[in-house]
Amino acid sequence: MSAYDERRKKLYEWMVNERIAMVMFEDTEGRRDPAIRWMTGQPSDALLFLSAEGKSLLVPWDANMAAVYAQADVVIPYGEFERRSVKALQGAAALFKIPLGSRVEIPPVTSYTNFLKYVGDAGEYDILCRNSGTHGEAESLRAIKDEEEQEIYRKAGGITNEIIDLLENNITAGRIPTEIDVVLFIEAECRKRGCEGTGFETLAAGAGRSFGIHAFPAYTAEPFAGPGLSILDFGLKYRGYTTDVTLSFAKAPLSPAQEKMLSLTEKAYEKALSMVKDGVYTREISLAADAIFGKARKAMPHALGHGIGLEAHEAPYLRSRQDNTWQLRPGMVFTLEPGLYDPVHGGCRLENDILLTESGPELLTKARIIRF
Amino acid sequence: MSAYDERRKKLYEWMVNERIAMVMFEDTEGRRDPAIRWMTGQPSDALLFLSAEGKSLLVPWDANMAAVYAQADVVIPYGEFERRSVKALQGAAALFKIPLGSRVEIPPVTSYTNFLKYVGDAGEYDILCRNSGTHGEAESLRAIKDEEEQEIYRKAGGITNEIIDLLENNITAGRIPTEIDVVLFIEAECRKRGCEGTGFETLAAGAGRSFGIHAFPAYTAEPFAGPGLSILDFGLKYRGYTTDVTLSFAKAPLSPAQEKMLSLTEKAYEKALSMVKDGVYTREISLAADAIFGKARKAMPHALGHGIGLEAHEAPYLRSRQDNTWQLRPGMVFTLEPGLYDPVHGGCRLENDILLTESGPELLTKARIIRF
Incomplete structure (x- = not known):
């Protein structure tokens, strides 16, 4: 089991305890989050989805870079989701067969204006945006x-x-x-x-x-x-x-x-x-x-x-x-x-x-x- | 009138038309906004408050740097607000004598979690957080x-x-x-x-x-x-x-x-x-x-x-x-x-x-x- 696997495993366990069906991490210009590198090796510019059932989906801007550096169960380039994070979230939920109404967590740095978009466009899930959620747990683990x-x-x-x-x-x-x-x-x-x-x-x-x-x-x-x-x-x-x-x-x-x-x-x-x-x-x-x-x-x-x-x-x-x-x-x-x-x-x-x-x-x- | 004055003046006019009493800009690690440099000369790390009555307050992390580079009507170091943006916002509103209940705009990149704090702690104002508000106007002007x-x-x-x-x-x-x-x-x-x-x-x-x-x-x-x-x-x-x-x-x-x-x-x-x-x-x-x-x-x-x-x-x-x-x-x-x-x-x-x-x-x- 690689260090990346072990790090993801700790979050899967936390998600099960907290009844979080899926979580989205985002690492992009203006909203850098090295948790994605920490859990997959992808140096930058990607989304990462984890399901409580222990599966990971990496959505990199640059698929060539991901092929060289990243470890994840599934890799799908961002372009296949029209470079829209809400579409990627919906695609990940479909891939992982997340039941409608489940708790799906997005990054706490998500802007208020974007939060409204997630809730509007992906209202079939219970969208959570919290400081002390899965992202906070990842930050504590990284410490x-x-x-x-x-x-x-x-x-x-x-x-x-x-x-x-x-x-x-x-x-x-x-x-x-x-x-x-x-x-x-x-x-x-x-x-x-x-x-x-x-x-x-x-x-x-x-x-x-x-x-x-x-x-x-x-x-x-x-x-x-x-x-x-x-x-x-x-x-x-x-x-x-x-x-x-x-x-x-x-x-x-x-x-x-x-x-x-x-x-x-x-x-x-x-x-x-x-x-x-x-x-x-x-x-x-x-x-x-x-x-x-x-x-x-x-x-x-x-x-x-x-x-x-x-x-x-x-x-x-x-x-x-x-x-x-x-x-x-x-x-x-x-x-x-x-x-x-x-x-x-x-x-x-x-x-x-x-x-x-x-x-x-x-x-x-x-x-x-x-x-x- | 300096270029900085002229740039701020355009925003004051916009604020009057939109009935925004005060706006806050923020330039900090993770939420960079060069609009503050554009309007004052301060290279980085500050809050800037503008009132619709045409006054500016710069709140720099580093007062020594502001003394060398910045032009604003009033400069108060961030430390005097306990390095808390909500306190600075309330201090600016007091300085500018903003009437309670007025429309006060915060950056559209403000996280959902921070937005809840502003609304909770500074609920005496009508806090706006919009993509097409004063910040969007500054972005368009800067283009x-x-x-x-x-x-x-x-x-x-x-x-x-x-x-x-x-x-x-x-x-x-x-x-x-x-x-x-x-x-x-x-x-x-x-x-x-x-x-x-x-x-x-x-x-x-x-x-x-x-x-x-x-x-x-x-x-x-x-x-x-x-x-x-x-x-x-x-x-x-x-x-x-x-x-x-x-x-x-x-x-x-x-x-x-x-x-x-x-x-x-x-x-x-x-x-x-x-x-x-x-x-x-x-x-x-x-x-x-x-x-x-x-x-x-x-x-x-x-x-x-x-x-x-x-x-x-x-x-x-x-x-x-x-x-x-x-x-x-x-x-x-x-x-x-x-x-x-x-x-x-x-x-x-x-x-x-x-x-x-x-x-x-x-x-x-x-x-x-x-x-x-």
Whole structure:
């Protein structure tokens, strides 16, 4: 039984318990859902239907790609349904012999306007659109990486660390002088090592631009790592899974305010890492990091961290909002990324990827603040 | 009056006519809407509220970025609303003194599940969520590029053409041997020329991989432009606006089947271009291209083209579906991109960007099929 089969099997069981006869997943521009890749291997652009009786139908935009990558019981190109998701849903229900009136679940991100269309055009089924339904279950299952995924992450982390070392050596020696040089260096080095590419647009913000949480544009032809604080945030995508790290380069001379920002960021990071264990509420970790900044009358303008996987941001989430009820569990892979930003002094962030195992946190990556 | 002011003014007028007291735009991960950049200059990650009385409130995630880029009457960071869109909506309504019970419009892509929250938590207003509301009007307005945008596109097209020429010279001479070399060459050359970057992930598919509409991965360390058909699909982002072109490289020896695919693609392209004029229905153009392929018992597995602008795919759409009612109008900028794909022979596509002016089509880019 392949990993894809095992992942689908968990959802079939959940569907039976919840009396869901069929579920539709959708992965398309504007509504990406890597659950389809997770359950079939199809990299993108498809619908996936699962029946509670344990059958799967993949409806890819590109049948040639599906023939190479995808595993599903049945594959029917989207064109055969006039590229209309409602028609595909009806076709899947006919294929699976879903009884009229059965509960059929569609993605919770379905727009209100599209929801009305499904209910209008496929009213012969009981259409469900819920945050805590089968899609939420898939998201929760994806948050716990299985053994195959954990091995992928150890490999991805190793490649990320090789590149971190190369970056430190070459940047501090002045051999990669501009933001764009840094970004293209990462692109080239990661693909040489078998990565699919970067997991998101690399952010390389030299000292003049590091005040932004997400510098805009993400990189330019300006110098990188001149005097002051520079931020480099990147991730490598390996077999679909992305790492996500941030290095800060702190080139002398630094002002006392800049030194203070760096030491606070490191302190918040160490505090957060020390709290990582099975069962802890991520909100507690996030509040502890906030408290360190708060004592110094500073504030972090973003969340402490987030899960990573087939998406650059996925469950679990590590943030201070009251509605955050996530707890860490063995198998979770997530970032810790405290940072501070100031329009005058610039910004700094330190971000690494952690796999929580049965025996504690395993640091997958070795990003750091590089003073030189 | 800045271009941003003029664009907002058009929407204020529309809102008054439609009796919409306030509208909310949202640009966030998973729900990108460049209408906010179009109306304020804020590059990304914000909410924008407009009142029918002609006032604007921008709610950016990153206040530092907004201070540099954005123009709006009032700017309040998202954090002040606990990073909750419903709270921001209520705050905006209070600021604008929107009477209770007024019509307040939220984005049509709002999920069904979120829609229920707005109606539950902000039930003091009449919450509208419609495809043909203010957001649809903004999309239609954005499809007609104003003079400032047309000048940006002429410049962006010029840079794209410089890079096309460099690519042809260097690739046919064997100086850019692999897919990744091609992609990094484009990244470096476009940023040198002042571009923000590429408009989407460049697709470079050598002869072994060009059968896919969207090759996966988008590029690898494999050779590019070896014997057979290779596809290079890229766009340059200049001041927010993206071009979108596809070159095909056809290196001898070619089979008769490959020659036929190339000549059919060029024929479909020329036919489509000849039909571009004010008032024509884009569906007619698309059906004419389909007919050329159909006569040869082939089929194009994607649409003929699409508008470009702050998004890589936006209105107008050029496709054969019966529900396509788009007509070309002066000021529209769009692609024509016929192509054919075969698991054995590989794929080819020819794509250029056209600005329709009062005096006819203006070819912004000069991509071509390069035989060598």
